[in-house]
Amino acid sequence: MAISRAAGLGLHLAVLVWYLVAVQQNLSVTAGGRHIGAASYGGRWKYLTFINMILQTSFFGLCVLTDLLNLLHQPNKRVQHFTYRIGVLQDWLFTALAFPVGFFVVVSFWLIYAYDRELVYPKILDQIIPTWLNHAMHTLVLVLLMVELTIVPHHCSNRKGGIAVLVTFCSCYLLWVLWIHYISAIWVYPILEVLSPFAMGIFLTVAVLITVLLYIVGEKLHHWRWGTVKLMKKLD
Numbered sequence: 001m002a003i004s005r006a007a008g009l010g011l012h013l014a015v016l017v018w019y020l021v022a023v024q025q026n027l028s029v030t031a032g033g034r035h036i037g038a039a040s041y042g043g044r045w046k047y048l049t050f051i052n053m054i055l056q057t058s059f060f061g062l063c064v065l066t067d068l069l070n071l072l073h074q075p076n077k078r079v080q081h082f083t084y085r086i087g088v089l090q091d092w093l094f095t096a097l098a099f100p101v102g103f104f105v106v107v108s109f110w111l112i113y114a115y116d117r118e119l120v121y122p123k124i125l126d127q128i129i130p131t132w133l134n135h136a137m138h139t140l141v142l143v144l145l146m147v148e149l150t151i152v153p154h155h156c157s158n159r160k161g162g163i164a165v166l167v168t169f170c171s172c173y174l175l176w177v178l179w180i181h182y183i184s185a186i187w188v189y190p191i192l193e194v195l196s197p198f199a200m201g202i203f204l205t206v207a208v209l210i211t212v213l214l215y216i217v218g219e220k221l222h223h224w225r226w227g228t229v230k231l232m233k234k235l236d
Helices: 005-029 048-071 077-119 123-127 131-138 140-151 159-184 197-226 231-235
Strands: none
Touching (some): 005 140, 048 131, 077 131, 077 140, 131 140, 140 197
């Protein structure tokens, strides 16, 4: 059973505030020049973790807007149609990007961290980024997504279309990483420095395939929890 719209608004508003605080703290701790990577070409926007934080903030901001629209009186069909379209966008953003990308960030970070943290999060960063902020970026993201999936039903986007959007997103990010290396001769992540061109190609391809797999995992979990959710739920 889904929670009420009022309860959903409270939850989404709390999560949105949390992400806004986390993003603001990320900006503040990396603005002083101590984080050399954030000061180099591409700034924070070369890190998938930061891009994901903006993605999650945008998604939960859209959730708050959707909840408010659904709670407000809707006097005519035009307003109802706008509310419906916003709801569709919310569902699409969750299933196609927010869930699989957020899931991938958490899983890939901690797997590489467990193998050799210097390849993804050098120990020197402990002196710059507080532990709580590290977990906000690399742990709680998945927790909050699982809470969202468990208590709020979403209509899953068409699988082919959703995966196409996700693969396009991943491809654009990988091209961005390669462009940064071409322009500045630096790799965004230390792990890329130790890989041969062939091994890097395999690594990046596997990363994209894992992200696609996580899309399917999210879809399966949602169907297991909610069954088939109709688009018209936003207008009920």
